[in-house]
Amino acid sequence: MPTEIDDEPLRKLGLKYPLVVAPMAGGPSTPELVIAASAAGALGSAGAAYSNPAAIVEFADKVRQRTDKPFAINLFIPHAAPPVDPAAVERAIAATAGYRAELDLPTPQFKAPFEEDFDSQFETILRIRPAVFSFVFGLLSADHTKAAREAGILLIGTATAPEEAQALEDSGVDAITLQGFEAGGHRGIFEPDGADPEIFLRDLLAQCRGKVRVPLIAAGGIMTASDIRATLAAGAQAVQLGTAFLATSEAGTSAPYRSELDAPKRKTRTTRVFSGRFARGIENRFMEEMTPKMDAVMPFPAQNKFTRDLRGASAAKGSPDFLSLWAGTGEGELWQGSTSELIRSLFAG
Numbered sequence: 618m619p620t621e622i623d624d625e626p627l628r629k630l631g632l633k634y635p636l637v638v639a640p641m642a643g644g645p646s647t648p649e650l651v652i653a654a655s656a657a658g659a660l661g662s663a664g665a666a667y668s669n670p671a672a673i674v675e676f677a678d679k680v681r682q683r684t685d686k687p688f689a690i691n692l693f694i695p696h697a698a699p700p701v702d703p704a705a706v707e708r709a710i711a712a713t714a715g716y717r718a719e720l721d722l723p724t725p726q727f728k729a730p731f732e733e734d735f736d737s738q739f740e741t742i743l744r745i746r747p748a749v750f751s752f753v754f755g756l757l758s759a760d761h762t763k764a765a766r767e768a769g770i771l772l773i774g775t776a777t778a779p780e781e782a783q784a785l786e787d788s789g790v791d792a793i794t795l796q797g798f799e800a801g802g803h804r805g806i807f808e809p810d811g812a813d814p815e816i817f818l819r820d821l822l823a824q825c826r827g828k829v830r831v832p833l834i835a836a837g838g839i840m841t842a843s844d845i846r847a848t849l850a851a852g853a854q855a856v857q858l859g860t861a862f863l864a865t866s867e868a869g870t871s872a873p874y875r876s877e878l879d880a881p882k883r884k885t886r887t888t889r890v891f892s893g894r895f896a897r898g899i900e901n902r903f904m905e906e907m908t909p910k911m912d913a914v915m916p917f918p919a920q921n922k923f924t925r926d927l928r929g930a931s932a933a934k935g936s937p938d939f940l941s942l943w944a945g946t947g948e949g950e951l952w953q954g955s956t957s958e959l960i961r962s963l964f965a966g
């Protein structure tokens with residue numbers, strides 16, 4: 618007997634559409650995108666992983682000044698990382714010295730911490746009390762789960778394999794984002810250096826349906842109204858779209874990134890060269906040239922911090938060469954108008 622799905626947690630949000638506009642840390646998720654998505658009846662999501670507590674508060678204040686609709690804040694679950702070997706740092710610096718010279722960047726003074734302090738970010742979220750806290754890269758601890766529950770915050774975890782979905786359900790989340798291999802951006806794989814299970818969305822949905830009782834939010838390669846209909850018909854309770862919203866007027870996507878997205882067929886693949894974790898993006902010079910030099914790529918999150926100056930300078934120069942051009946496998950031109958019009962068209966009829 619298939620397990621009955623209890624979709625009450627999602628219904629409680631009172632969304633007009635079963636749509637999550639994906640959290641997209643690193644620029645695309647602006648307050649304006651979250652406001653427009655939530656005000657239009659979807660769930661807007663703040664990608665706050667790279668933000669410190671003050672920036673998270675400022676973001677949430679901006680959203681609340683313009684809408685009283687529910688929205689999500691999203692973070693990365695941290696993992697105990699082994700200390701970065703100085704020889705690995707030397708290799709990384711040597712392999713990228715030419716790029717830094719090209720971009721007029723100094724040799725980086727590279728030291729820990731490599732990421733924001735999760736506990737401080739989480740404490741901030743407890744104080745803000747968004748309707749939803751969503752997360753990737755693992756499980757939320759039992760203490761954090763309890764604290765979020767007491768604050769009345771709904772929890773959405775991310776799974777790339779049925780075992781991860783099961784572990785999330787057991788940990789007490791309210792819903793699960795199933796991220797297919799098609800998805801743009803970081804793969805939500807729990808293990809930072811684990812193999813990618815490379816399960817496409819349809820298979821992942823089929824493997825989780827009937828086993829997991831919490832609502833399933835399907836993500837990866839969904840671009841059109843008919844993709845949405847097909848995904849809901851395949852058993853998802855809601856869908857999550859990222860790439861489709863990257864070129865909207867409210868997204869904070871940089872100009873060279875927008876130019877690379879502006880092609881009917883985007884050639885994407887997954888890579889660890891930008892952050893040390895697998896993520897899907899459009900092929901570019903940094904991806905091509907660094908892929909044969911994986912011994913000069915540090916683990917996550919060290920590599921993520923190490924490439925930040927390259928990515929920032931590349932955007933400032935208007936060049937896509939060193940940008941992480943996250944995008945999913947979905948084809949077709951991206952909508953360049955307003956988020957609200959895109960949402961209405963995705964659910965027209």
Ligand SMILES: Cc1cc2nc3c(=O)[nH]c(=O)nc-3n(C[C@H](O)[C@H](O)[C@H](O)COP(=O)(O)O)c2cc1C
Nearest residue numbers: 639641642664800801802837838858859860943945
């Ligand atoms: C630019 C970009 C940034 C992303 N950043 C995040 C993030 O910060 N947190 C997260 O949970 N997912 C992130 N994702 C993944 C999305 O949540 C979602 O899985 C993905 O966009 C779905 O596939 P699609 O891009 O084909 O629609 C990001 C995706 C993109 C395209």
